[in-house]
Amino acid sequence: MAIISRPLLLSVLLLGGTEVLGHRHGTSSVPLHGTLAGPSIAINSVPPTVRENWVRRANAALAEAGEPCMFAAFASAIVNHTASTAGELVCTGINSTRQKGDPTLHGEIAAIQNCTAILTDPTGPYNLTGSQALAAFADLTLYTNAESCPMCASAIRWAGFREYIYGTSIETLIEQGWGQIRIPSIDIVRESADLSNPVRLLGGVLSTETDPLFSWQFDSSAPCPQGCVRPAEGGSCVAPSL
Numbered sequence: 486m487a488i489i490s491r492p493l494l495l496s497v498l499l500l501g502g503t504e505v506l507g508h509r510h511g512t513s514s515v516p517l518h519g520t521l522a523g524p525s526i527a528i529n530s531v532p533p534t535v536r537e538n539w540v541r542r543a544n545a546a547l548a549e550a551g552e553p554c555m556f557a558a559f560a561s562a563i564v565n566h567t568a569s570t571a572g573e574l575v576c577t578g579i580n581s582t583r584q585k586g587d588p589t590l591h592g593e594i595a596a597i598q599n600c601t602a603i604l605t606d607p608t609g610p611y612n613l614t615g616s617q618a619l620a621a622f623a624d625l626t627l628y629t630n631a632e633s634c635p636m637c638a639s640a641i642r643w644a645g646f647r648e649y650i651y652g653t654s655i656e657t658l659i660e661q662g663w664g665q666i667r668i669p670s671i672d673i674v675r676e677s678a679d680l681s682n683p684v685r686l687l688g689g690v691l692s693t694e695t696d697p698l699f700s701w702q703f704d705s706s707a708p709c710p711q712g713c714v715r716p717a718e719g720g721s722c723v724a725p726s727l
């Protein structure tokens with residue numbers, strides 16, 4: 486005891502006091518950074534099977550566009566769950582950067598643009614003004630088969646979606662060889678708390694079906710996604726020729 490100096494003894498006591506205070510207020514030592522609700526949880530009363538079907542619907546947009554075995558197989562679906570738990574599709578979008586020559590046309594951006602066109606179409610089912618269309622995003626859910634890059638996650642926040650649901654994580658994309666800007670969506674959500682509309686974030690939904698869409702591009706030994714084949718060893722997965 487005699488060898489512990491007074492300032493050190495004071496530090497030990499303060500540390501002990503902090504720990505006690507923490508327990509009293511119920512603080513946990515588990516870090517919350519990066520924690521997401523599990524994909525099997527019913528967020529906003531929407532059952533997980535319904536979530537999975539909408540991620541599946543986003544995947545289906547690839548085949549609808551004639552690109553079932555697309556290299557950059559990033560696809561989104563934008564859905565209205567406010568009228569019914571089952572949800573109503575408003576629009577889809579797939580990565581169109583190469584087709585359009587626009588580096589910002591990731592699947593989410595393409596979907597947002599498609600929805601805006603549909604919502605404001607004077608001959609369409611919604612016929613909204615620009616202001617009304619902007620406000621409508623607060624009622625919508627964006628489903629994407631892979632976690633959004635920071636550009637798209639920011640666009641999701643600027644749009645004010647009420648929910649943002651993804652399949653494959655950025656972490657998995659990086660492990661599979663995809664070049665990514667390494668900022669997870671949960672960081673974008675946390676850092677955008679000043680924006681007016683809150684968003685619920687749910688990840689890893691149907692990842693058993695979305696992961697295979699992104700695992701073959703940089704690994705020639707990986708199986709092709711369902712319905713796609715590698716005609717040449719080491720080559721790309723493509724739709725089987727008829």
Ligand SMILES: [Zn+2]
Nearest residue numbers: 591633634637
């Ligand atoms: Zn993106």
